[in-house]
Amino acid sequence: MTDSPQPSPHLSLQNKRILLGLSGGIAAYKAAELCRLLKGAGAEVQVVMTKGAQEFITPLTLQALSGNRVHTELLDPAAEAAMGHIELARWADLILVAPASANFMARLAHGEAGDLLTAVCLARRCPLALAPAMNQAMWSNNVTAANLALLEAAGVLLFGPAAGAQACGDVGLGRLLEPAQLLTLCAARFATGALAGRHVVITAGPTREAIDPVRYLSNHSSGKMGYAIAAAAIDAGARVTLISGPTALTPPDRCSVVKVESALDMLAACEAHTGDIFIAVAAVADYRVAEPASSKLKKSADSMSLALVRNPDILANMAASSARPFCVGFAAETDNLAAYARDKLKNKKLDLIIANDAAATFGHDDAAVTAYWPGGELSLPAQSKAQLARQLITLVAERCRSSHG
Numbered sequence: 001m002t003d004s005p006q007p008s009p010h011l012s013l014q015n016k017r018i019l020l021g022l023s024g025g026i027a028a029y030k031a032a033e034l035c036r037l038l039k040g041a042g043a044e045v046q047v048v049m050t051k052g053a054q055e056f057i058t059p060l061t062l063q064a065l066s067g068n069r070v071h072t073e074l075l076d077p078a079a080e081a082a083m084g085h086i087e088l089a090r091w092a093d094l095i096l097v098a099p100a101s102a103n104f105m106a107r108l109a110h111g112e113a114g115d116l117l118t119a120v121c122l123a124r125r126c127p128l129a130l131a132p133a134m135n136q137a138m139w140s141n142n143v144t145a146a147n148l149a150l151l152e153a154a155g156v157l158l159f160g161p162a163a164g165a166q167a168c169g170d171v172g173l174g175r176l177l178e179p180a181q182l183l184t185l186c187a188a189r190f191a192t193g194a195l196a197g198r199h200v201v202i203t204a205g206p207t208r209e210a211i212d213p214v215r216y217l218s219n220h221s222s223g224k225m226g227y228a229i230a231a232a233a234i235d236a237g238a239r240v241t242l243i244s245g246p247t248a249l250t251p252p253d254r255c256s257v258v259k260v261e262s263a264l265d266m267l268a269a270c271e272a273h274t275g276d277i278f279i280a281v282a283a284v285a286d287y288r289v290a291e292p293a294s295s296k297l298k299k300s301a302d303s304m305s306l307a308l309v310r311n312p313d314i315l316a317n318m319a320a321s322s323a324r325p326f327c328v329g330f331a332a333e334t335d336n337l338a339a340y341a342r343d344k345l346k347n348k349k350l351d352l353i354i355a356n357d358a359a360a361t362f363g364h365d366d367a368a369v370t371a372y373w374p375g376g377e378l379s380l381p382a383q384s385k386a387q388l389a390r391q392l393i394t395l396v397a398e399r400c401r402s403s404h405g
Helices: 026-040 059-066 077-081 085-091 102-109 116-122 136-140 142-153 179-187 224-235 263-272 314-319 337-347 385-404
Strands: 017-022 044-049 094-100 128-132 162-165 171-175 199-204 239-244 256-259 277-280 287-289 308-310 326-333 352-357 366-373 376-384
Touching: 017 026, 017 059, 017 085, 017 116, 026 044, 026 059, 026 094, 026 179, 044 059, 044 085, 044 116, 085 116, 094 102, 094 116, 094 179, 102 116, 102 128, 102 142, 128 179, 136 142, 136 171, 199 224, 199 263, 224 239, 224 277, 224 385, 239 263, 263 314, 277 314, 277 385, 314 326, 326 337, 326 385, 337 352, 337 366, 352 385, 366 385, 376 385
Parallel strands: 017 044, 017 094, 094 128, 199 239, 199 277, 239 256, 277 326, 326 352
Antiparallel strands: 162 171, 287 308, 352 366, 366 376
16 A cells, blocks of 8 residues: 655645535545645635535544534524524635535536535635545446536536545546645645745724824825735735724734724834734824824814924834844835835835835725835836735745745
8 A cells, every 4th residue: 555645845725714525425534634634734624514424424523623613504593693504605715525426516516505515515705626536437427427517617626536446346536536635736726825824914004193082184095005915915824913094994804903093003003013024004194293182173263383293113113123023114105216215225224115106006996016125126017906915925925035034
């Protein structure tokens, strides 16, 4: 007997949500090892089992390995009140049914939703992969081939099957792929791992500097770029802390969010939440009112003067800290973009700075930037902030490895 293939130690499913479905078949015993490998690669795993699957392996085994309650019933009042079939379908980044029996494939191909697993598969918003496992004669049957054609036409992915000796004594196609092979195929669906194991702290949005209890000084930053950077860092496998000024945006899923108002609030939050990488995207107010009024200022004179004092430079403070992270700044300028960006890179002792045109960026969904670092630069054309964020996170990961290892 040969050893089963082992997954690459570099595979990562960090921050990914995998819904592992089990249908009935002797190969269901392999799901225990598959669940262990998925968890080991950083994935969060929820398990859904058909009644047939429960005849071969117990829900308790998969609960212990996944760390989550196993889902078995479609019409379970307790489950529907918590994570029902629609929530499970929305939760997953990938659904993997392993093993996928001939019966399960037939029901799914024809749109049946009589149990929890088929209902979740039909309600999904994410990719669905099937790992077939059945007798070689069942696999080669024309009916199975027709069902498979329907599933593939609907965009369902196929992982396997493998050829070899089967539990019934036959030899041929129909074996479930080994867990390590299934892990590799799952990981290949995602561009993850560039920041696996890193803690990334990101600032986003504007700050508000109080004039009195109802008025403040601020700017036009929407927070869209910072939130997009946070989402891209999560996808790259990082543990993300998002320190956000006031915005109307919904924070990305799977990150820790710290809400702040003023520049002083943001500085305190940054000092309290240190990471390996610090990305300062927020448009922090340069000045604050020296003595904010304790009650609402009344309109009396034709003009009013406010005494302003400089706010601390959060990015420079973080770059000068004793436990210095890899520091990335953003320079939003209206003119002399390259010169100002290079000056900030040098004067603040940053590792990387991203320069953009403030007028073309604030509040917009698209942006173009140029990144500068000691000895290099890279221009990225106008594109959506989500697309841009993914490219910038790739650059941050490369520069971080180059500079800090």
